[in-house]
Structures are given as C-alpha cells and as structure tokens.
Amino acid sequence: MGDNKIKNDSITRQEDDFAQWYTDVCKKAGLMDYSSIKGFIVYLPYGYAIWEQIQSYLDKRFKESGHENVYMPSVIPSSLLNKEKEHVEGFAPETLICTIGGQNKLEDPLIVRPTSEVLFCETYSKIIKSYRDLPKLFNQWCSVVRWEKTTRPFLRGSEFLWQEGHTMHETEEEARTETLHMLDIYDECGKNLLAIPFVKGRKTDKEKFAGAEETYTIESLMPDGKALQSGTTHYFGNGFAKAFNILYQGRDGKLTNPFQTSWGVSTRLIGALIMVHGDDNGLVLPPYVAPIQTVVIPVAQNKPGVIPAARELYEKIRNSGVRVKIDESDKSPGWKYSEYEMKGVPIRIELGPRDIEKGVVTLVKRHNGEKNVLKNDEVVDALPKLFKEIHEEMYNKALNYLLEHISEVHTVDELKTALEKGGFAKMMWCGEQQCEDKIKELTTASARCMPFNQIPFDDTCPVCGKKAKKIVLFAKAY
Amino acid sequence: MGDNKIKNDSITRQEDDFAQWYTDVCKKAGLMDYSSIKGFIVYLPYGYAIWEQIQSYLDKRFKESGHENVYMPSVIPSSLLNKEKEHVEGFAPETLICTIGGQNKLEDPLIVRPTSEVLFCETYSKIIKSYRDLPKLFNQWCSVVRWEKTTRPFLRGSEFLWQEGHTMHETEEEARTETLHMLDIYDECGKNLLAIPFVKGRKTDKEKFAGAEETYTIESLMPDGKALQSGTTHYFGNGFAKAFNILYQGRDGKLTNPFQTSWGVSTRLIGALIMVHGDDNGLVLPPYVAPIQTVVIPVAQNKPGVIPAARELYEKIRNSGVRVKIDESDKSPGWKYSEYEMKGVPIRIELGPRDIEKGVVTLVKRHNGEKNVLKNDEVVDALPKLFKEIHEEMYNKALNYLLEHISEVHTVDELKTALEKGGFAKMMWCGEQQCEDKIKELTTASARCMPFNQIPFDDTCPVCGKKAKKIVLFAKAY
Numbered sequence: 001m002g003d004n005k006i007k008n009d010s011i012t013r014q015e016d017d018f019a020q021w022y023t024d025v026c027k028k029a030g031l032m033d034y035s036s037i038k039g040f041i042v043y044l045p046y047g048y049a050i051w052e053q054i055q056s057y058l059d060k061r062f063k064e065s066g067h068e069n070v071y072m073p074s075v076i077p078s079s080l081l082n083k084e085k086e087h088v089e090g091f092a093p094e095t096l097i098c099t100i101g102g103q104n105k106l107e108d109p110l111i112v113r114p115t116s117e118v119l120f121c122e123t124y125s126k127i128i129k130s131y132r133d134l135p136k137l138f139n140q141w142c143s144v145v146r147w148e149k150t151t152r153p154f155l156r157g158s159e160f161l162w163q164e165g166h167t168m169h170e171t172e173e174e175a176r177t178e179t180l181h182m183l184d185i186y187d188e189c190g191k192n193l194l195a196i197p198f199v200k201g202r203k204t205d206k207e208k209f210a211g212a213e214e215t216y217t218i219e220s221l222m223p224d225g226k227a228l229q230s231g232t233t234h235y236f237g238n239g240f241a242k243a244f245n246i247l248y249q250g251r252d253g254k255l256t257n258p259f260q261t262s263w264g265v266s267t268r269l270i271g272a273l274i275m276v277h278g279d280d281n282g283l284v285l286p287p288y289v290a291p292i293q294t295v296v297i298p299v300a301q302n303k304p305g306v307i308p309a310a311r312e313l314y315e316k317i318r319n320s321g322v323r324v325k326i327d328e329s330d331k332s333p334g335w336k337y338s339e340y341e342m343k344g345v346p347i348r349i350e351l352g353p354r355d356i357e358k359g360v361v362t363l364v365k366r367h368n369g370e371k372n373v374l375k376n377d378e379v380v381d382a383l384p385k386l387f388k389e390i391h392e393e394m395y396n397k398a399l400n401y402l403l404e405h406i407s408e409v410h411t412v413d414e415l416k417t418a419l420e421k422g423g424f425a426k427m428m429w430c431g432e433q434q435c436e437d438k439i440k441e442l443t444t445a446s447a448r449c450m451p452f453n454q455i456p457f458d459d460t461c462p463v464c465g466k467k468a469k470k471i472v473l474f475a476k477a478y
Numbered sequence: 479m480g481d482n483k484i485k486n487d488s489i490t491r492q493e494d495d496f497a498q499w500y501t502d503v504c505k506k507a508g509l510m511d512y513s514s515i516k517g518f519i520v521y522l523p524y525g526y527a528i529w530e531q532i533q534s535y536l537d538k539r540f541k542e543s544g545h546e547n548v549y550m551p552s553v554i555p556s557s558l559l560n561k562e563k564e565h566v567e568g569f570a571p572e573t574l575i576c577t578i579g580g581q582n583k584l585e586d587p588l589i590v591r592p593t594s595e596v597l598f599c600e601t602y603s604k605i606i607k608s609y610r611d612l613p614k615l616f617n618q619w620c621s622v623v624r625w626e627k628t629t630r631p632f633l634r635g636s637e638f639l640w641q642e643g644h645t646m647h648e649t650e651e652e653a654r655t656e657t658l659h660m661l662d663i664y665d666e667c668g669k670n671l672l673a674i675p676f677v678k679g680r681k682t683d684k685e686k687f688a689g690a691e692e693t694y695t696i697e698s699l700m701p702d703g704k705a706l707q708s709g710t711t712h713y714f715g716n717g718f719a720k721a722f723n724i725l726y727q728g729r730d731g732k733l734t735n736p737f738q739t740s741w742g743v744s745t746r747l748i749g750a751l752i753m754v755h756g757d758d759n760g761l762v763l764p765p766y767v768a769p770i771q772t773v774v775i776p777v778a779q780n781k782p783g784v785i786p787a788a789r790e791l792y793e794k795i796r797n798s799g800v801r802v803k804i805d806e807s808d809k810s811p812g813w814k815y816s817e818y819e820m821k822g823v824p825i826r827i828e829l830g831p832r833d834i835e836k837g838v839v840t841l842v843k844r845h846n847g848e849k850n851v852l853k854n855d856e857v858v859d860a861l862p863k864l865f866k867e868i869h870e871e872m873y874n875k876a877l878n879y880l881l882e883h884i885s886e887v888h889t890v891d892e893l894k895t896a897l898e899k900g901g902f903a904k905m906m907w908c909g910e911q912q913c914e915d916k917i918k919e920l921t922t923a924s925a926r927c928m929p930f931n932q933i934p935f936d937d938t939c940p941v942c943g944k945k946a947k948k949i950v951l952f953a954k955a956y
Contacts, residue, residue: 033601035551036558037588042601045546045616052547068523069530073513073637074552074590074621075574080514093581096553098590100575101636102625110515112552112576112590123511123520138523142621143552147580158579159551 011342013280018224019152025274026153029283029343039151039158043267046343047154049291050270051161055141057193057289058163058265061185067137067165072119074142075110080118084243087117090210094147096158112145117211117236117262120166121244124258130249131170134258135178139165154271155228155478162266168246168258172237175259179235182263183216186231194269195286195395196220196276197402198230199424199473201449206433212262213237219448219473221402222275225422227448227475230272233263271478276398277367283344284367286394287387294383295340296326299333299352309356313349313376320380341366346390349379367394406473411462412442415474419443424475426451428468430461438463445474489820491758496702497630503752504631507761507821517629517636521745524821525632527769528748529639533619535671535767536641536743539663545615545643550597552620553588558596562721565595568688572625574636590623595689595714595740598644599722602736608727609648612736613656617643632749633706633956640744646724646736650715653737657713660741661694664709672747673764673873674698674754675880676708677902677951679927684911690740691715697926697951699880700753703900705926705953708750711741749956754876755845761822762845764872765865772861773818774804777811777830787834791827791854798858819844824868827857845872884951889940890920893952897921902953904929906946908939916941923952 011024026032031047043051059069075098082088091114098110113119124136145159154160165182169175183200190196198218208215212234220230240246241257250256277284287293294317298310307328314326325345327336333350340348350362361379363372367390374382405423409415418425425445429435436447450470461468489502504510509525521529537547553576560566569592576588591597602614619641626636643660647653661678668674676696686693690712698708718724719735728734755762765771772795776788785806792804803823805814811828818826828840839857841850845868852860883901887893896903903923907913914925928948939946 033604035597036600037551037553037555040551040553042551042597043549044601044605045548048547048549051549069526070523071521071526071529071621071639073515073518073520074623075515075518075637077515095578095580096576096588097578098574098576100573100577100587102572102574102627103570109578110574119513119520122514123522126511127522143549145552149580159553161549 011280011282014223014278021278021280022275023153025278025282025342031270031274031283032153037158039148041153041157041159043161046291047270050273050285050289051267053289053291054189054193054265054269055163057189058185059141061189062139062163062165065181065185067139067167070138070140071142072113072116072123072140074113076113076116076118077108078111079108080122081111083118084211084240087211087240091115091146096145096147113142114144114146115262115264116140116142116164117166117240118244120262121240121246124168125244125246128168128246128248128258131251133248134168134170135174136168137165137178138167139163152271154267154274160266160268162264164262164264166260166262168241168260170248170250170258172259175261176235179214179216179233179261179263182233182261183218183231186218186233186263186265189265190218190220190230191395193286193289194273195391195398196230196272197395197399199402199406199449199451201451201473203232203449204433204436204447204472206436207447209234211236211240213239217449219475220272220276221405221423221475222272222478223401224275225405225476227424227477228268228272228275229448229477230269231263231265234261236260236262277394278344281338282342284394285344285346286391287346288391290344290346291323292325292340292343292345293323293387294325294347294349295336295345296324296349296351297333297336297340298326298328299350299355301328303353305356306351306353310351313351313361313379316380317383320383322383347383347386365390408457409462410458415439415462416443419445419474419476424448424473426471426473427462428456428458428460429470429472430464430466431469432461432464432466435461435463439474443474443476445476448473448475448477489758489760492701492756499756499758500753501631503756503760503820509748509752509761510631515636517626519631519635519637521639524769525748528751528763528767529745531767531769532667532671532747533641535667536663537619539667540617540641540643543659543663545617545645548616548618549620550591550594550601550618552591554591554594554596555586556589557586558600559589561596562689562718565689565718569593569624574623574625591620592622592624593740593742594618594620594642595644595718596722598740599718599724602646603722603724606646606724606726606736609729611726612646612648613652614646615643615656616645617641630749632745632752638744638746640742642740642742644738644740646719646738648726648728648736650737653739654713657692657694657711657739657741660711660739661696661709664696664711664741664743667743668696668698668708669873671764671767672751673869673876674708674750675873675877677880677884677927677929679929679951681710681927682911682914682925682950684914685925687712689714689718691717695927697953698750698754699883699901699953700750700956701879702753703883703954705902705955706746706750706753707926707955708747709741709743712739714738714740755872756822759816760820762872763822763824764869765824766869768822768824769801770803770818770821770823771801771865772803772825772827773814773823774802774827774829775811775814775818776804776806777828777833779806781831783834784829784831788829791829791839791857794858795861798861800861815842825861825864843868886935887940888936893917893940894921897923897952897954902926902951904949904951905940906934906936906938907948907950908942908944909947910939910942910944913939913941917952921952921954923954926951926953926955
C-alpha cells in the first residue's frame with residue numbers, strides 16, 4: 001500500500017506547513033475561490049456539492065423530526081436587533097450595516113443578518129396565540145454575514161452558509177429536550193455522513209452564545225491538535241420571548257411566555273472534513289458525503305474496445321444509484337489518478353485492454369491506497385459494501401486519533417504539556433471564569449466544553465485549588 | 479358540483495376586489511407574513527414548501543443538462559458593479575448599500591446583490607483559461623434585493639428568492655442555444671409542474687435586461703387580464719466578457735472572449751400559481767407542486783374505529799410515495815374541509831363510520847369540487863391517475879383562458895378595446911420604440927414579447943403607419 005500512489009507535488013506537505021496545506025487543498029481540489037471582498041469566498045461546484053450532500057442529510061432528519069423550513073429577511077432593522085441586550089452586544093462589533101436604500105438614507109439602518117433570532121421572534125410574536133400553536137419548529141437554510149478580521153476558507157468567513165433552527169415550546173422541559181435532540185442529530189451526521197467523531201458537551205458561561213441560557217456544542221479535533229467547534233445548540237429559556245412579548249394562552253387560560261431554542265451548523269463542517277481526513281495527496285472524502293463516490297478511468301483509451309467497456313461499466317454503476325463519473329478526457333491516466341486523488345474520490349476504477357480481456361477491473365481506495373482486482377461483473381454489488389467498510393475505517397481512524405488526544409490533567413503543568421502535545425486537556429474545574437481566563441492567558445487554550453460524561457477524578461481545581469465542580473475539556477481552537 | 483363546497487367567508491371574493499383576494503389568500507393559506515421591513519416578507523412553511531417543490535423540479539432539470547450549483551458572495555463591491563455601464567444604470571436606483579463593516583466606514587461600499595452577473599464574471603475571468611474549460615454552466619439558488627417602491631407578496635418584493643444561471647460558451651451559437659434551451663426548461667416547468675401555460679417570446683429592446691443583447695421571456699396571464707413576466711433568459715454576446723477581461727485560448731491558439739448567458743426564475747412563480755388557479759375558497763394547487771397532495775379527514779372521529787381506519791389509509795397512501803397528511807385535531811370536519819380548501823390541497827379524503835362499514839371513502843377534488851365514492855382498497859392505485867387528470871384539467875383550463883385572451887388587433891382603437899377587455903393584444907409593429915412608448919402612454923400597456931410564432935397578418939404598424947416588422951403582444955402587466 002502506498003506504492004501505487006502518485007505523489008502530488010502541487011501542494012504543500014502537511015508536516016511542512018499544515019495551514020498552507022489546507023489552503024492548497026481548498027484551491028486545488030476546486031472547492032472554493034477567493035472573491036475580491038476579503039473574507040467572502042466563492043463556493044465552487046465541488047465545494048458546493050459537498051454542502052448539498054450535508055444539506056440533504058440534515059434536511060431529511062430535520063423534517064422527519066417535525067421541523068419546517070422558512071425564509072426570513074436577509075436584513076434586520078437595527079432597532080429590532082437592539083431589543084435583546086446581551087445578544088446585540090455579542091454581535092454588534094462584527095456587523096455589516098446598510099445605510100442607503102433606493103438612493104435614500106435609511107432612518108433605521110439595516111444589518112445584514114449575522115443570525116436570525118430576532119427575526120424569528122418577531123414572527124413568532126405574531127403567529128403564536130395559543131398552546132395549540134406550539135411547538136413551532138422552524139428552520140432556515142441561508143447565508144449569514146459576520147465581519148471577521150482573520151478569515152480562512154470554510155473555517156471562519158465574513159460570509160458563510162448555514163442552517164439555523166429556531167423553535168418555541170410550551171414547557172421548559174420540552175425546549176431542553178429539543179436542544180439536546182438537535183445536538184444528537186448533528187452528532188449522528190458526523191458519525192453517519194462525515195465520518196467525524198465529535199465530543200459533545202455544554203459550553204461554559206464564558207463561551208456560550210450571546211443571549212442563551214445554555215449552549216451545547218459538538219467539538220472535533222484536527223490533526224494539528226486544535227479543536228474545531230462544529231455545531232452548537234442553544235437553550236434560551238424565555239428571555240427573548242419576554243423581550244419580544246411572545247405570549248400564548250396556556251391550557252389554564254393564562255398568558256405565558258414560551259421557551260425557546262436555536263441551533264446551527266455551517267459550511268465549517270467542510271473545513272472539518274478537509275482537515276480530519278485529508279492527506280498529502282489532497283482531499284480524502286468519506287463515501288456517503290462524496291459528490292463523486294467512484295470514478296471510472298479508461299487506461300490506454302485509444303485502444304479499440306476500451307471506451308465502450310468503460311462506458312458500459314459506468315452506466316451499470318450509475319444505474320445502481322452510485323454517484324459515479326467517467327473521465328474520457330485526453331489527459332493521461334497518471335494525471336487523472338492524481339486529479340481524483342486531489343478531489344478525494346473514495347474509489348477509483350481503472351480499466352484497460354488487459355483488464356477487459358480478463359474480465360476484471362482494478363479498484364483503488366483513496367483513503368489507504370489499497371489496490372484490488374475485481375471481476376467486472378462483481379463491481380456493482382461490491383461498491384455498497386466497500387463504501388461501508390471505507391466509511392467505518394475512516395471513522396474509526398478519526399475516533400482513535402481523538403481518543404488518543406484527550407489527556408486527563410491534574411496540575412497546571414500537566415495542562416500545559418498536554419496542550420503543547422495537541423488535543424484536549426481534560427481537567428476538573430472550580431466553575432469560576434477567573435480560572436478559565438488564567439488558562440487562556442497561560443496557554444491560549446479555551447474551555448471547549450463540559451463533556452456529558454462527568455465522572456470526577458480530582459477534588460480541586462488545579463488553577464485556584466478550590467473545590468472542583470465540573471470536568472472541562474480545554475484546547476487550542478480554530 | 480359546487481353544492482358540496484363550504485363557502486369560505488374569511489376572504490374577499492375575486493370579483494369584489496381581486497388584489498385584496500390575492501393578499502387574503504397569501505395570508506390565510508399560511509404562505510407568508512409581513513416583516514417589519516417594507517417589501518421584505520417572511521416565507522412561512524407552506525409558502526416555502528411550494529418553493530422547495532419548484533426548486534426540486536428545476537434543480538434536477540438543471541443538473542441533467544450539465545449545470546452545476548455554486549454560491550457567490552451576497553454583496554458586490556460598488557467598483558465591481560460599475561464595470562458594465564448599461565448594467566449598473568439599470569440597477570443603481572434600486573440598490574441597498576452597505577457602508578459600515580465591523581464598525582468602520584467601507585472605502586468601497588458593498589451592494590446587496592440585485593443579481594450576480596458581475597460576480598460570476600469576476601470568477602470566470604480567473605478560472606477560464608482555455609477552450610477546454612468551456613462551457614462553464616453555473617447556477618446559484620439565493621435571495622436578491624431590489625429596493626422597490628411598490629411591493630406585493632411574491633409578485634414584487636424588495637427581497638425575493640430565485641435561481642440565477644450564468645454560463646460561458648466558446649461560440650455565439652452555443653450561447654444562443656443555451657438561452658433558448660433554458661427558456662424551454664422554464665416552459666416545461668409551467669406545463670409539467672405548475673399547470674401554467676406560458677407565451678414564449680423575445681423582449682423588445684426597450685424591455686430587455688440591462689446589459690443583455692437579447693432577452694427572452696415566459697409570460698403568463700392572470701385572471702384579471704394582466705400579464706405576469708414569469709421568467710427570463712438573456713443572451714449577452716461577449717460584452718461582459720470584454721468588460722471583465724475574460725479571455726480563453728481558443729482552438730487556434732488565439733485569446734478570445736467567450737459568449738455569455740444568464741437566466742432566472744423566482745418566487746414570483748408562487749404568485750402566478752396563486753392567481754392562475756385560485757378561487758373564492760382560496761388556493762387551488764396542481765397536484766405535482768402541492769406540498770400536501772392529499773389530506774385524510776376522519777369524520778365523527780370519536781366513534782370507535784374511525785381514527786384507526788383513517789390512520790391505516792393514511793399510512794398506505796404515504797407508503798405509496800404521495801405527500802399526504804392526516805388531520806386528527808379536535809376541529810370539526812367542516813372547519814377542516816374549509817382549511818384544506820384554503821390551502822388548495824388537490825384531493826380531500828373523508829372517512830366516517832358509515833364509509834368504514836361499507837369499505838369506501840369519499841374523495842373530493844379541490845379544483846372542481848367533484849365528489850366521488852371509492853372503495854377503500856382502490857384509493858392508493860387511483861391517486862396517481864387522479865393527479866394526472868386534475869393536472870391536465872387545470873392546465874387545459876388555464877390554456878383555454880390564455881388562448882381566449884389573445885386578440886389580434888389591426889388599429890389603435892382595437893388595441894385599446896382588447897386591452898380594456900384584458901389579456902394580450904397581438905399587433906404588427908414597426909420596431910420603433912416611439913410606437914411602444916405611445917401605446918404605453920395611451921393604455922399603460924407594455925410590449926410583453928415578440929412571440930416565436932411570427933406569421934405576419936398586417937403590412938403596417940397601426941400606430942405610425944410605417945412598414946410592420948414584428949408581431950408583438952401588448953398587455954397591462956404586473
């Protein structure tokens with residue numbers, strides 16, 4: 001294994017410069033391009049197709065669990081955004097503001113949505129009248145704008161694509177259940193579609209969403225040892241409902257504020273996919289999210305019979321429901337191998353004159369370079385099984401890496417060492433923000449989450465020596 | 479027929495006030511709500527679900543014909559928009575302009591995209607190098623903003639949802655073919671999905687898109703006699719390519735500008751659906767675009783066995799792939815009939831104790847109120863056939879109305895009379911904008927298109943008396 005890989009010299013090696021490798025892959029795999037506006041990228045067909053696969057998976061899960069899609073305005077009047085104090089303070093510094101419309105100065109400037117809590121609240125205040133109207137489970141697929149200073153494709157952008165769910169519930173309990181249920185759906189998307197394991201947990205108060213009572217997160221771990229917040233769900237209590245005067249008549253006839261959640265994942269998941277699975281030959285996509293699951297490459301295609309045989313195989317595979325492509329272009333087979341390795345296509349099928357004679361094909365797996373010869377008429381049946389195997393191998397590899405990089409630490413020195421090695425440092429914490437701040441100061445790491453699994457292993461917080469209350473995972477993060 | 483309809487008194491009658499009827503349906507059917515920003519609406523679940531059906535139909539057709547989805551920034555630097563003179567002049571008066579980002583004044587203000595030609599051109603200038611890179615067939619689903627003075631839900635909004643295709647071709651011929659091919663796809667969408675017949679034709683120079691060489695249109699006719707431009711495709715020649723310095727190395731080795739098209743349809747199609755098919759009881763949706771194709775309503779649902787029987791039928795229908803809903807709420811059957819009539823659900827199935835005894839159901843068609851009794855175990859097989867019949871009846875009804883309202887006119891007086899009656903006035907025209915302007919002045923009607931079918935029926939233009947060159951359809955329009 002490995003010997004049949006064609007080294008791709010057009011991108012930086014991971015060990016030489018991981019950040020540059022990342023940018024190289026984004027560009028060379030045709031995922032994105034820069035626009036002339038800083039932080040606003042162009043999602044090129046191959047990158048957008050990955051997003052469409054993610055959308056399709058999640059949209060189905062959202063709808064199955066009773067959610068409905070809507071579309072809210074892309075701009076928010078400043079007066080509306082100002083209604084919830086903590087929320088506006090969280091977002092105001094990074095807003096893009098429209099001040100002129102139809103050649104006139106706007107009295108109430110419009111903010112390009114950074115998130116849409118206030119717009120959903122405004123609508124909910126009009127359409128929720130009775131407990132019979134609850135729950136309301138709305139979701140929106142859209143882009144949002146946050147004026148960022150430092151930007152990187154997919155990971156942090158001034159504009160990105162996401163979904164934002166905003167729900168209203170009769171009881172606190174139901175809203176809390178929703179908050180955790182949506183986190184589970186995100187987690188499953190990692191496990192079943194992206195082959196990415198997440199650590200699930202609750203954010204500390206310092207790290208929670210502006211305006212939320214509680215924020216939950218899925219955190220993934222990148223090969224450079226840094227954590228990536230990959231999705232969040234928020235429980236709002238009834239704070240926004242009070243600020244926006246959302247009232248419903250309860251079963252007891254009294255007017256009451258409903259309880260609220262919101263939750264979102266974004267094109268940042270594409271960034272996670274690139275980093276978690278990629279290698280020095282480019283992207284490595286798990287089969288279920290790959291826009292092209294298999295590519296058929298005719299070898300010595302000018303020889304009689306090669307193209308027809310390749311097309312026949314391509315058609316058979318296509319009719320079986322696999323996302324397959326055939327490349328009949330006049331580029332060399334070597335160039336094509338390299339190109340589809342760069343694009344991370346999970347399985348490459350090579351078919352030349354000798355293969356045709358023998359009734360076989362050569363099948364190469366992208367994630368480990370493994371080469372297998374299969375009977376031509378067994379390919380269609382073999383593919384689903386191979387996809388499953390590849391997916392599991394990729395997931396398990398990423399899971400092992402994650403588990404190997406969660407270090408239990410008992411002292412500040414151990415914390416520092418663990419963070420220098422990379423990964424999560426698991427520490428018992430007193431619950432005071434001071435200690436969080438101190439760790440940030442010493443290490444640049446932040447509290448990623450308080451994992452759901454809370455079995456105490458220390459009595460005191462290593463930073464202040466006071467009684468420890470919670471297990472927290474610290475990490476340097478994107 | 480008709481006697482089994484429950485009159486819905488909650489909306490204005492069409493003949494009393496068509497415009498008010500329209501707004502009432504938009505609201506009462508739960509399609510949309512107003513936001514606090516003028517001209518920006520909220521697409522509520524039922525309205526958005528219709529858009530999702532339209533998207534799903536068109537996206538499939540786009541992909542089958544080789545198009546790829548991308549996503550471009552939602553804002554355009556003013557300096558970039560200014561690159562193509564005619565284009566910017568067309569859009570500048572109705573732009574929404576961002577002047578502050580991250581609390582700083584922007585040197586180059588950002589315009590919320592009214593359309594994205596210039597962004598696509600910027601990207602194409604970077605990624606098109608050789609004739610091997612052509613054609614490029616990109617499409618984008620997004621929202622756009624045009625600061626409108628007079629707005630109406632779905633028909634004219636300061637923000638609306640649409641798709642915009644932007645393609646680049648090696649030859650003029652190929653680009654022209656694309657322009658007409660996409661018009662055909664829109665036309666088919668009307669025929670196969672929306673049950674709306676369109677008149678296809680070319681826009682006059684006065685009415686064409688800012689910056690285009692030629693604009694083609696699909697025009698539909700509303701029951702109030704006004705035309706609705708329902709989609710357009712544009713042939714740009716290589717004007718933008720020159721302005722944006724898009725050059726590729728041709729087969730002859732020389733650097734050449736490619737030829738360009740763009741094309742789009744929007745949520746305006748929802749407005750067409752509402753008006754073309756709706757009646758005094760609300761929305762009437764053709765089956766293939768209806769988010770709910772059939773609703774099962776248990777009658778006397780507290781009687782033993784009714785709910786289980788209704789659920790069994792519902793499950794059978796659902797498993798057959800029909801978009802079906804069951805309403806078990808504690809509202810009366812009469813309320814439910816009225817509600818799903820308002821929502822335009824094509825087929826209502828009533829199931830009560832006596833029906834269960836006899837092994838039958840009562841099936842009511844929304845579009846004509848026809849009531850049929852069917853054996854319970856024949857429903858699943860009957861539905862696809864019924865959908866086809868209903869679709870055809872609705873399409874033919876709309877087609878007859880359209881054909882009855884195209885009047886050939888030979889004098890200005892005949893033109894006036896025809897336009898007062900409503901519909902299209904078909905006139906031979908000299909080709910001069912003066913005469914178009916004159917007609918607008920006299921009647922408020924505009925040239926909707928020069929239909930593809932051009933069999934001359936007059937020698938002179940009725941307005942100026944000069945030699946007639948083209949058949950034009952004039953109409954008052956939305």
